[in-house]
Amino acid sequence: MGTIQFKQLTFNYPDQATPLFKDVTLQFDASWRLGLIGRNGRGKTTLLKLLQRQLEFDGQLKTDLDFHYFPQTVADPSQLARDVLMTLGQLDDSTFWQIERELNLLKVDLDCLWQPFNTLSPGEQTKALLALLFIDEHHFQLIDEPTNHLDQDGRDTVAHYLQQKTGFIVISHDRHFLNQVIDHVLSINRADITVQQGDYQTWQTTQEQQTQSEQHQNSLLKSEIKRLNQTAQQKSQWSQQAERGKNAGSVKNESANLDKGFIGHRAAKVMKRATTITARSEQAATEKQGLLKNVEITAPLTINNQSLKPQQIVLTATDLVLEQDGRALNQPLSFELKAGQQVALTGANGTGKSTFIKALLALPEMQHQVSGQLTIAPRIKVS
Numbered sequence: 363m364g365t366i367q368f369k370q371l372t373f374n375y376p377d378q379a380t381p382l383f384k385d386v387t388l389q390f391d392a393s394w395r396l397g398l399i400g401r402n403g404r405g406k407t408t409l410l411k412l413l414q415r416q417l418e419f420d421g422q423l424k425t426d427l428d429f430h431y432f433p434q435t436v437a438d439p440s441q442l443a444r445d446v447l448m449t450l451g452q453l454d455d456s457t458f459w460q461i462e463r464e465l466n467l468l469k470v471d472l473d474c475l476w477q478p479f480n481t482l483s484p485g486e487q488t489k490a491l492l493a494l495l496f497i498d499e500h501h502f503q504l505i506d507e508p509t510n511h512l513d514q515d516g517r518d519t520v521a522h523y524l525q526q527k528t529g530f531i532v533i534s535h536d537r538h539f540l541n542q543v544i545d546h547v548l549s550i551n552r553a554d555i556t557v558q559q560g561d562y563q564t565w566q567t568t569q570e571q572q573t574q575s576e577q578h579q580n581s582l583l584k585s586e587i588k589r590l591n592q593t594a595q596q597k598s599q600w601s602q603q604a605e606r607g608k609n610a611g612s613v614k615n616e617s618a619n620l621d622k623g624f625i626g627h628r629a630a631k632v633m634k635r636a637t638t639i640t641a642r643s644e645q646a647a648t649e650k651q652g653l654l655k656n657v658e659i660t661a662p663l664t665i666n667n668q669s670l671k672p673q674q675i676v677l678t679a680t681d682l683v684l685e686q687d688g689r690a691l692n693q694p695l696s697f698e699l700k701a702g703q704q705v706a707l708t709g710a711n712g713t714g715k716s717t718f719i720k721a722l723l724a725l726p727e728m729q730h731q732v733s734g735q736l737t738i739a740p741r742i743k744v745s
């Protein structure tokens with residue numbers, strides 16, 4: 363396997379004021395298991411499109427490889443899953459076993475191949491499309507957020523599956539998943555793009571060390587700038603005073619034989635020194651701008667619940683049963699939720715997590731899907 367290289371990549375979408383990528387040079391090996399990370403909207407999906415030459419860009423892309431992209435577009439999801447996969451993978455009856463081999467590794471029940479694709483659970487659809495990537499080892503795989511629809515078991519299965527493979531880029535916001543899967547990190551940062559060996563944890567440790575050292579330098583520079591500014595101000599005040607004093611002819615505390623020329627000369631020297639100090643402080647300030655360039659800023663999350671009393675009960679469920687298509691999703695459930703509590707709602711795919719949220723929102727479609735009682739305290743707004 364070869365390498366993949368971008369040289370001086372510059373790209374922006376037509377309506378973007380600043381380029382998404384500017385003069386980016388980037389190289390990685392086609393045998394790596396790369397995790398592509400970066401905040402929402404940084405350009406991860408776009409980078410995968412650029413690799414596939416789906417978008418025009420300035421600069422060079424050097425590679426002999428062909429790429430597969432997940433998630434593929436399913437033209438007609440009402441077709442049988444088997445037919446959908448055959449079409450996408452350009453397979454026939456004699457070669458379809460390759461898909462079955464991969465589906466087995468992904469622990470997918472092969473019976474589902476005989477269902478219409480759109481009746482597969484989102485987790486099964488994900489695994490079916492992933493299986494398609496790896497039937498052919500001559501491609502480099504571009505895998506865009508495979509974890510979105512997977513429950514924890516599904517994520518572990520896919521992580522284990524990808525551990526056995528090489529030669530792919532995977533985008534995921536799930537750190538635990540990435541730690542299980544990748545051997546390199548490709549990171550789209552605020553100010554640049556970096557490639558680093560190791561898993562997500564290794565990348566994070568390096569990142570934290572860098573931020574710490576930059577913060578330390580930053581605070582040193584800050585105090586130096588403050589000191590320099592004070593000194594510059596003092597010097598400039600002295601020189602102005604001296605200059606004024608010379609002209610008024612009343613310089614106090616100066617030796618009697620100092621003539622006006624000498625005072626003027628000294629004032630000029632002091633002024634020059636003040637100017638030098640100002641320049642130094644400006645340089646220090648510029649240096650500071652180079653620091654902390656990649657530090658990610660997170661706005662604090664505030665929850666507007668001031669109107670609630672501590673310990674006030676905000677939600678009561680009594681014998682709550684959620685139903686889907688006439689089937690009960692859970693055993694009768696009774697519990698209370700109090701103000702200020704932060705509760706995680708967990709469960710495998712298909713256990714009814716979203717249905718529960720919809721029941722809380724009292725959506726009209728839920729009327730016939732909830733039995734038991736769900737009481738929300740008055741004046742509580744569910745967002």
Ligand SMILES: Nc1ncnc2c1ncn2[C@@H]1O[C@H](COP(=O)(O)OP(=O)(O)OP(=O)(O)O)[C@@H](O)[C@H]1O
Nearest residue numbers: 375376377382400401402403404405406407408409
């Ligand atoms: N077709 C398009 N036309 C114009 N702007 C676009 C287009 N596609 C994406 N963008 C913009 O380009 C930026 C990068 O988008 P992209 O989808 O590549 O980000 P991402 O890193 O994949 O984000 P996420 O983590 O949310 O998937 C965003 O600001 C997005 O709004």
Ligand SMILES: [Mg+2]
Nearest residue numbers: 406407408506
């Ligand atoms: Mg994306």
